[in-house]
Structure formats: structure tokens, C-alpha cells
Amino acid sequence: MARALSHEVDLLILDEPSAVLDHGEVENLFRVVKSLTAQGVAVVYISHRLEEIRQIGDRITVLKDGVTVATGLPAKSTPTADLIKLMTGRAIEYVFPERAAGVVAVAEREVVLQVEDLCLAGHFAGVDLAVRAGEIVGLAGLVGSGRTEILETIYGARRASSGTVSVDGTRLRRGAVDAAVRAGVGLAPEERKSQGLLLDQPVFANISVSSMRLFHRFGFIQRAKEKAKARELVDSLDVRPRNIARHVRTMSGGNQQKVVLARWLLRGVGCCCSMSRLVVSMWARVPRSTGWCVTWLTRGWRWSWSRARSRRCSVWLIGCWWCVKDVWCTKLLPLKSMSPGSWTW
Numbered sequence: 001m002a003r004a005l006s007h008e009v010d011l012l013i014l015d016e017p018s019a020v021l022d023h024g025e026v027e028n029l030f031r032v033v034k035s036l037t038a039q040g041v042a043v044v045y046i047s048h049r050l051e052e053i054r055q056i057g058d059r060i061t062v063l064k065d066g067v068t069v070a071t072g073l074p075a076k077s078t079p080t081a082d083l084i085k086l087m088t089g090r091a092i093e094y095v096f097p098e099r100a101a102g103v104v105a106v107a108e109r110e111v112v113l114q115v116e117d118l119c120l121a122g123h124f125a126g127v128d129l130a131v132r133a134g135e136i137v138g139l140a141g142l143v144g145s146g147r148t149e150i151l152e153t154i155y156g157a158r159r160a161s162s163g164t165v166s167v168d169g170t171r172l173r174r175g176a177v178d179a180a181v182r183a184g185v186g187l188a189p190e191e192r193k194s195q196g197l198l199l200d201q202p203v204f205a206n207i208s209v210s211s212m213r214l215f216h217r218f219g220f221i222q223r224a225k226e227k228a229k230a231r232e233l234v235d236s237l238d239v240r241p242r243n244i245a246r247h248v249r250t251m252s253g254g255n256q257q258k259v260v261l262a263r264w265l266l267r268g269v270g271c272c273c274s275m276s277r278l279v280v281s282m283w284a285r286v287p288r289s290t291g292w293c294v295t296w297l298t299r300g301w302r303w304s305w306s307r308a309r310s311r312r313c314s315v316w317l318i319g320c321w322w323c324v325k326d327v328w329c330t331k332l333l334p335l336k337s338m339s340p341g342s343w344t345w
């Protein structure tokens with residue numbers, strides 16, 4: 001932003017400028033934007049946070065699937081329900097469905113993930129949590145609160161100083177990603193472009209890269225089978241555009257995240273840890289006969305599972321407090337601090 005303002009501008013385009021800012025920094029951003037508009041500078045402010053649009057905007061244009069669905073809406077007076085319907089294509093009452101009747105109480109289900117006294121020197125200490133089959137857990141905190149470090153340590157990307165991580169009762173070796181993956185753990189990283197995707201490879205290659213054992217025979221890759229499986233997941237997760245030969249670099253962030261999720265669904269993992277601020281992470285184990293979806297409202301797109309792999313499902317929602325507090329959670333775990341010895345729920 002400073003670089004853009006280093007010379008005189010008549011139009012300033014801000015694309016998700018508040019994504020990694022805390023509340024105080026957002027207020028300072030708004031102060032700068034208001035100062036610019038007072039000087040006659042036109043501003044295009046791109047955001048999925050409706051409260052920011054109302055605070056800073058004059059008029060709203062809504063896009064869905066690359067198409068303008070509404071323009072010139074008054075920012076201050078347009079009902080939120082109307083904006084959500086325009087963004088998602090469905091009314092708000094259908095965004096988070098009711099739980100199915102007859103589902104076994106979460107407290108009676110077995111523990112899928114068990115973390116005990118987990119510590120990473122210089123980052124956090126004394127982390128204890130248990131996630132049961134079918135449970136939806138929200139991990140809420142600002143940038144810098146330790147969310148990323150905790151999930152990377154659970155996955156094995158960081159070597160814990162002490163403590164244990166167990167999946168289905170099997171204790172994982174510290175700092176061993178290979179052991180975690182074999183135990184059924186997958187990771188959708190925060191920096192998906194640099195850490196989670198092969199940007200110059202097609203969608204089908206990004207989906208199958210962790211499951212090549214399914215597609216080789218006598219040393220040769222069965223490309224038709226590989227593409228068929230990728231196409232099935234692309235359709236199931238509503239990845240757009242539905243072109244499995246398209247390079248993943250050219251896709252939107254939300255669709256890139258779906259490709260990462262599809263990779264772990266293809267492998268049939270039991271745990272998929274997501275570190276992105278506004279995405280859903282799923283412990284993917286539900287009956288093959290079950291068809292259901294989880295809608296992540298703030299991204300405006302849906303992850304639909306028409307086929308799943310087993311008989312249990314748990315969900316992590318990772319984000320800031322205002323992003324996950326009203327979502328369909330059975331448990332919310334707010335992070336207060338990432339200082340050693342003072343990390344708390």
C-alpha cells in the first residue's frame with residue numbers, strides 16, 4: 001500500500017487488505033482510506049467481511065462465480081441476508097443445516113485426536129485437547145496467537161519439545177510427517193501456494209500426488225484412472241472451473257483450497273488439519289451412504305461430500321473469533337496468548 005501511495009494515484013484497488021491485520025491495524029487502515037477519499041482518490045475495496053464493507057464503503061458490487069450479480073447497492077442499508085443470498089446463491093437459513101436426528105451424542109463417541117501437554121519451546125506450552133468422532137471444533141485466535149504453530153506441531157512439521165499426539169490411540173513420533181500421514185493425518189497449510197500446491201501442474205496431478213500408489217501398475221501410471229478419480233472429487237467439491245487439466249496457479253484461492261482438500265480425501269485420511277484463517281478442516285470419516293455438506297459462509301463457497309470414506313467425522317474450524325463464533329460448532333477453543341507457559345484456551 002505504501003508503494004502504491006508513493007506516487008500520485010487517482011484510483012487505489014485494495015484486495016483483502018485486512019486479511020492479516022488485527023483490529024487496531026484495521027482501524028488504522030480505515031483512517032488512511034478515509035483520508036484518501038477525502039482528497040478525491042477513488043477506492044475499490046475487495047473483501048468478504050461484510051462489517052468492513054459497511055464501515056468503509058459507499059456502494060457494493062457482488063460477484064459470484066466470476067459474474068456480477070448485483071451492483072450499486074447501498075453499503076449502509078442493504079440487509080445482510082440479501083448480501084449473503086447474492087454471494088452464496090442460497091438463503092441464510094440453508095447455510096448451516098441442522099444436525100441429523102438420531103446421531104449419537106458427541107460425548108459418547110471415541111476420541112479421534114488426543115493431544116497431551118504439547119509444548120514447542122519459544123511458542124506455546126501445556127496444550128491439551130481431545131477431538132471426538134463427529135465433533136466440530138473451532139480454534140479461534142488472532143494472527144500470532146499460535147494457531148499455525150500448534151497445527152504444524154500436531155502434523156509433525158515442527159518437532160515438539162515435549163508432549164504427545166495420538167490418532168486413534170496410536171502415538172505419533174515427534175516431528176515425523178511421514179508417520180503422521182501413515183496414521184491418517186493430512187495438512188492444508190496456511191500458505192497453500194508455497195507449501196501445499198504444485199502451481200504449474202494441472203489440477204488432477206495436485207489431487208493425486210499423495211496417492212500415487214493407487215494409480216501405478218508394473219511401474220506405469222494409469223493416467224485414465226488417475227484423471228477419473230480427480231474428476232469425481234472435482235465434481236463432488238464443486239471446484240470451478242471443472243477442468244482437471246487446468247493449471248492450479250490460475251484458479252481462485254477458494255478453489256485452490258478445495259484441490260488441497262481433495263488430495264487428502266482421495267488418500268482417505270482420518271485427520272485433515274487446516275491452518276487457513278477462513279477455511280474448514282475436516283476429520284473425514286462418514287458412511288459411504290451419507291451425503292452432506294459444510295458451507296463456509298465467509299468464503300461464499302461450499303464443500304460438498306457426496307461420498308466419504310469411513311464411519312466417523314470430526315471438523316476443525318480455524319479462524320479469528322468473529323469468523324467462527326457463530327458457525328455450527330460443538331466446541332470453541334479461543335487462543336489468548338502464544339507466550340511460553342501462558343498459552344490458554
